[in-house]
Amino acid sequence: MKFGSNGVDVRYILHFWEKNMSDKSVRPLSPHLQIYRWQWTASYSILHRLTGIALSFGAVLIALWLVTLGTSPDAFAYVHGFMNSWFGIFVLLGFCWSMFFHVLNGIRHLFWDMGMGFTLEHGQFSGHLVGISSLVLTALVIALAL
Amino acid sequence: MSQSMRTELSRVRGLGSAHHGIQHWWMQRLTAIALLPLTVWFIYSVLNITAESADSAIVLQQQAQAYIANPFNALMAVLLVICAFQHLQLGLQVVIEDYVHNATSKFSSLIALKFSCFIIATACLLSIVMIVVR
Numbered sequence: 371m372k373f374g375s376n377g378v379d380v381r382y383i384l385h386f387w388e389k390n391m392s393d394k395s396v397r398p399l400s401p402h403l404q405i406y407r408w409q410w411t412a413s414y415s416i417l418h419r420l421t422g423i424a425l426s427f428g429a430v431l432i433a434l435w436l437v438t439l440g441t442s443p444d445a446f447a448y449v450h451g452f453m454n455s456w457f458g459i460f461v462l463l464g465f466c467w468s469m470f471f472h473v474l475n476g477i478r479h480l481f482w483d484m485g486m487g488f489t490l491e492h493g494q495f496s497g498h499l500v501g502i503s504s505l506v507l508t509a510l511v512i513a514l515a516l
Numbered sequence: 517m518s519q520s521m522r523t524e525l526s527r528v529r530g531l532g533s534a535h536h537g538i539q540h541w542w543m544q545r546l547t548a549i550a551l552l553p554l555t556v557w558f559i560y561s562v563l564n565i566t567a568e569s570a571d572s573a574i575v576l577q578q579q580a581q582a583y584i585a586n587p588f589n590a591l592m593a594v595l596l597v598i599c600a601f602q603h604l605q606l607g608l609q610v611v612i613e614d615y616v617h618n619a620t621s622k623f624s625s626l627i628a629l630k631f632s633c634f635i636i637a638t639a640c641l642l643s644i645v646m647i648v649v650r
């Protein structure tokens with residue numbers, strides 16, 4: 371597989387231009403993931419969606435905890451046991467980091483909604499700030515929980 | 517003179533090409549803003565409840581019930597459940613709409629999403645009420 375100067379598969383670039391230049395009867399292709407160079411901001415964008423999906427599944431686990439908390443001691447003990455297993459702790463750590471990332475990146479989105487921070491430098495800087503802060507805050511929670 | 521191709525009526529209605537206006541977008545932002553303080557309370561609460569290391573599940577359950585039974589905490593828990601599930605439901609709806617194009621799969625997953633969010637959130641709220649009135 372050959373790659374162009376921006377790390378993209380040459381065959382895809384050729385296919386893209388061949389289709390868009392020659393075939394006038396068909397609507398042109400939009401450049402998609404395969405034709406763009408990898409960028410930090412793109413990674414932070416997809417991480418926002420992925421952490422959002424992860425948090426949704428995590429919310430079901432928290433809901434299970436809350437529902438058993440008010441009802442059955444046996445069921446609560448079962449959920450408690452899962453959350454204290456190595457797999458449960460792994461899941462909760464993932465939930466914790468996802469929450470910090472999604473909340474901080476959500477604040478980044480709210481600034482964009484106000485029309486602020488749209489330049490390349492600002493977008494990249496605020497992304498790094500969110501990424502690093504989410505890791506630091508997760509470490510802080512681990513330290514406080516121990 | 518307007519250069520726009522849109523009719524005056526379309527502009528006044530303000531519903532855009534999806535015919536839904538900004539309702540979805542606006543509710544997602546509103547719940548996002550509400551979730552900022554609620555998340556801080558959630559993290560504080562989890563650390564608070566688990567602070568006194570309870571080895572047995574029974575002891576932890578009693579501590580957590582006492583914590584949620586406090587009126588302020590009960591209010592925050594109710595608000596968190598409502599805002600979180602509303603926000604989650606709007607977010608996952610967009611994910612489904614982005615990736616699922618077959619009409620049958622799309623609408624069945626959307627219906628399943630909305631129903632399960634409503635059921636789980638209601639179960640959470642009922643549980644909080646049961647803990648408070650216990």
